[in-house]
Amino acid sequence: MVLTPPTALWAIPVSDLAGVARHVLDVAREGIPGWRLVFLAPPGALPERLRDLGATVVEGPFGPDHGLRASVSTLRDAVRRERPAVVHTHLAHADIVAALAVGRGPRLMTTEHGIARDDVVYHRSGAKTRLMAAAHTARMRRFHGAIAVSRATAEAMAEKWRPRVPVTVVPNGVDPLAPRPAREPGLRVLSLARLSPEKRLPALVDGFAALHRDHPDATLTLAGTGPEEPVLRAQVERLGLGDAVRLPGFVDPDRAMAEHDVLAMLSVWENCSYALLDAAVRGMGVVASDVGGNPEILPERSLVRADDAAGVAAALAAQGLEPGVRPGLDGWPTVAEMCTRTAEVYAAAGAGR
Structure with a gap:
């Protein structure tokens, strides 16, 4: 039976x-x-x-x-x-x-x-x-x-x-993925987050501005929509980053991750972010605020204080240009x-x- x-x-x-x-x-x-x-x-x-x-x-x-x-x-x-x-x-x-x-x-x-x-x-x-x-x-x-x-x-x-x-x-x-084809390290930075205050995207733009001064080829994509969009566009314009920063609205996350080198997330709080997990399992560089469940996913070298623009810039550079320091997701x-x-x-x- x-x-x-x-x-x-x-x-x-x-x-x-x-x-x-x-x-x-x-x-x-x-x-x-x-x-x-x-x-x-x-x-x-x-x-x-x-x-x-x-x-x-x-x-x-x-x-x-x-x-x-x-x-x-x-x-x-x-x-x-x-x-x-x-x-x-x-x-x-x-x-x-x-x-x-x-x-x-x-x-x-x-x-x-x-x-x-x-x-x-x-x-x-x-x-x-x-x-x-x-x-x-x-x-x-x-x-x-x-x-x-x-x-x-x-x-x-x-x-x-x-x-x-x-x-x-x-x-x-999160299930393991087949290794993606090797490519040259780079500084194409991606944010996949609602454009809202708790995501602290202005702090990411400040950190990116510091990165861009030393690496003028760096780019930043702020994917998503939300109430902070006018504030972010004004900030990008004020900092003279219009050619380096895109706000495309919604994007396909898998395709976006394949096209970028580093995922950045400076939220006030995260519990167990799928975006961080997906980026790490793909072998991307990852930079995130040292809050909530983020330290359970990421090593210390990927964690930053959101209000430390120089620290954010340094972490973005390391995660983009040094694949050996990227976090991975072994054992998850x-x-x-x-x-x-x-x-x-x-x-x-x-x-x-």
Whole structure:
């Protein structure tokens, strides 16, 4: 007799193809050993891509754009239909909805992708910070297990939410790539980030300006969109870097990484950045701020203080021109290993028995 595996319902409250979607798609492609996966998401690109992979998808009004009441109703309906042994939520809205919507029966699990030591990075005000901290502290009392994507993330969760369940660190998995063809070292610098204040892109432009003075052939691509675009364009113009700096909007990240030598990311906080992982596994140079989970991915020689323009310039030069000091990603967990660890977290929480 063939036993039907238990179901894990993954609840994702966004449908754009950003970092959390990458995580979800990797898991959908690989699978979690011993589990049937069902994905709940609002209409958009993510459920379409999941269906392309052959995943089972529940699409409905779920997430901040649809409101709390509709999200609770959608999740309740999905739980009633799918009868999951686990409801696994991602991002704050889904976490709180699950605490309200899911009764006895399924084990509640969460993966924390986006917490910062300083909550103002995400919430912009002290009042909202306090409200969200209280909401997460309360909802964690209903959860049976939690995953953090870095040690820094787990420490921030413990500090801010005081969870009563164990928090297990399961980093985002990345599969090895075939070595790319060797080419001459260079100083084509790339940023793949939303053009928003927490990414500290003006500091990157200042560091690049210092680099450009000594290496006039260096270039910088600030890929992405966001509210800082006018500020950045004005800064580039003021520094006389118009011929060296491009702001092309959205780009294909794989193609962009293939066309550049160094990825730079000077964010206020990162948890377990897929951009850093992808750059390192490709053999690119990497320069990042010494915050959050970045030191868990990168060696000290890749880490800088964002406000030290000379230090940023020196790191960009070394990472671009000296391939031997680039970080690589030896020994990092693969996607399959990440999925196996997730199954172990489910088992530790008593799910699927």
